[in-house]
Amino acid sequence: MDKNLIMFIGLPVAGIVLGWIIRWCYARFQLSASEQKAERLRQDAIKEAEAQKKEILLEAKDQIIRERKQQEREDRERRAEVQRYEARVSKKEELIDKRAEEFDKKELEFADRANAMKKREEQLRTQEEQYRKELERISGLSAQEAKDLIIKNLENDARHDAQALLNKIEQDAQLSAEKKAQEILISTIQRIATETTGDLTVTTVSLPGDEMKGRIIGREGRNIRALETLTGVDIIIDDTPEAVVISCFDPVRKEIAKQSLERLVTDGRIHPARIEEIVQKVTREIQQKIYEEGEKVLFDLGIHNMSQDGVRALGRLYFRTSYGQNVLTHSKEVAEIASLLAAEIGANKELAKRAALLHDIGKGAENDSDQNHAEVGAEMARKMGEDAKVINAIAAHHNDVEATTIEAVIVQIADAISAARPGARRETVDNYVKRLENLEETAEKFNGVEKAYAIQAGRELRILVNNEKIPDNEVKELAQKIAKQIETDIRYPGRIKLTMIRETRIIEYAR
Template sequence: MEINIVVLAIGMLMLGLGAVTGYYARQSIARKQLTTAEGKASSIIEQAKQRYKEETLNAKNKAVEILEEAKKKENEREDQIRKMEQRLEKREEMVDGKMEELDKGRLVLEKKVLEIKTIKNEAESIRQKELDRLEKIAGLNKEQAKKVLLQLTEDEYKDVLLDRIKKMEHESVDELKKKAQNIIVQVIQKYAGAHTAEMTTSTVAIPSDEIKGKIIGREGRNIKTLEKITGAEIIVDDTPEVIVISSFDPVRREIAKIALLKLIEDGRIHPTRIEEAVVYAKGEIDNKIREAGEAATYDLGIAGLDPKLIYLIGRLRYRTSFGQNVLIHSMEVAHLSGALANELGADVAVAKKAGLLHDIGKSVDHEIQGTHVKIGIKILEKFNVDQAVIDAMKSHHEEYPFGTAESFIVAAADAISASRPGARKDTLERYLKRLEELEDIVNSFEAVNKSYAIQAGREVRVFVDSDKVDDYGAAKIAKDIATKIEEELKYPGEIKVNVLRETRSIEYAR
């Protein structure tokens, strides 16, 4: 028991001793670690202070360098500014000197201008005095003296002038005529389209005369209904197996014809059926108009036109001018324009398109106020047609000046198509009136004895008094007559003025 207590006491003593030893050991280790951390911290702080000093020194050095560079640049700029100021001062001095010189020169010029005006006034005064003196001596004023001098010069040199005029006219006209004739002949040979003059009546063949009674109807109600709806006159007379439709409007006439053929085919003819037949005929006409426009553009090789514009082209199929179908005429002008443009080196596409569209205004000119040329220009502008085409088509009646080569070509092609034999018909009264107007214009000249319009008004032969008019005077009268015809008379193509001065010597043998 005592041994256990001793052992226990020794164990407790050893335990306490170990605890004290561990405590002091831990204190010693902690003290060493603390000493080591403080040394490191002190070292780091010293290094940071050293680096701070170095960085501060570097920064100061850089700042000094920057300040020195800035001062250097500032000095350079000050030098530049100083030099620029010196230059400006020199320029100002030069400008001031030049301004002074200009002021002096202006004063000198003003002085000279005054002197020149004074001299001019004096010269004009002397000239006027001399003119007055000459007028008193000659007994003529300035205008009278001018006329006398011109007359004397004309009398002296009229033979020379006449020879030169004739020579120039013969040489240039003959050469140009040959070239123009060759080109036109070649073009017409390339296109020789057939043409039939349009009439104002159409005939409808019927299987028998019995059908005429059905067409007339009880108390004429059927024929009256058909005439009222179509606007055309239906002529039923004694002509066997034929009914005549008369109307100045080809569209109305064609509608009446199609409707009548439909009624004859159906056999049922009464007002209700007539209305249905007319509606059907109008639809057929629309289709034919569209097909005619498409066929015309396809035949000419023209693409890119608006469908509505093509429809208006098709309407020309049922439009006539002086008995000539306008669509056929327009196609003919397009062919001729293209051929002429090709021969002359102009734009073939523009000329051909302008030739086709030159009378497009006639498709609606009975619905809209204005000439067909002005209406046509508005239509083409609405459908965004090329301005070159509009410029080429608008001059064919000389309402607008010729601006391009294609405009001359289209006008020439239009004249060729319209004036060739058989192309157009004209009334006898209008024809005779035009010839009378032509002869009246020619006979208004005092030197003219008599005149005759020949070749359907394409030429006028003028006879003058040989005692009053010499060769030079005859050439002058021909020019004056041609000018007056151009100013006062409207005519297709051209009119040749042929002045004849006849000299007769008569003697009798007895």
């Protein structure tokens, strides 16, 4: 029983011990295998490191060899360059030596020539002394006396020749100055040829039909009164078919009224509220037009740094006329003439051009003044911050004040040229109206003429004859007398047609 128990117990223990021993042996085997594998890996790493080391060493050696060859090649090139440089230096040294030798030879030659010239000068001085003594003996004058006599004669001759030359120069200068001045003025006038416009105080607006006249007048005349009040013009509606006449001495107001009336006629809605709206819109457009015209003339002339007030003042001249000339066109023309004149005589071209452009700026003043346009323009230029020379040129262009600069005188000349050149000024309205009045008065002076009417701008004269005083057979003779008198008394362009009207008009009333 005890043996069996011992055997029963000992068998598992022996199995456990045997298993432990087997596991220990297996572990030892695994450990030994791992160590062997690690050793193999270490050996392989060592071998691979040695191989890489050898490869790096080989590459380093190749790099060293390549760099050594490159260095040797560069050394050879440097040595070749140094040799070439040494050769050039040697050549230059040889050339310098040759030139030094030549210079030494020339220096010796110059020294020999200087010695020879010195000897020659001594010989000449000796001969001169001999000649001088001989001349003194022959003339009986000492050297100083002869010198004084010669100098006196030369001085008299020089004075005479100088006076003659001076007189000739003065005459030539006067002739050439007059000729040059004429050339400058003629050239300047020829290079400036600006068209002019007529000086008119009335304008006509065409209508699509005569019924439009009633719409313009409005109920009890309210439309025409509103238009006249807003624009400050006189609107004349007469028997002229399909047209109304706008009359105003202010061209700006006249232009505003014309454009406003044209737009109202085109639009068809004519009543006081619409009239006020159109007039305000046209007024703004005209003001913009004024500014644009001022900018345009400044751009054309190349004038800069002008204040906005100055631009507007120039633009207002676009709607102004004087003696048949548009004032802005005239001012531009005067500026161009002044610029040309200043360039010809060497004056300040830009100053003359600026002063000439602004010389009539007073004619566009919006407020009325007792002063003339030159004084008004000078005051406007002063407020605009213009230079004192420009202000003086404006004030002096009609000799109201003394001109203090040459540019102010140039402005006067340019203004006179622009006004006096052929075709610059046309017949003014006053002269035109006066000629028509003289034409009618001349015809009405004859006995038997009741009334005379000048029509078609004075090209035709219609004469009403009293049928009781002049019979039919005397009408032609009367017409010839009137024509002869007109030819004698009145100056007119072209020819005038005389139409004699004689009629018997009997009026009777039935009661």
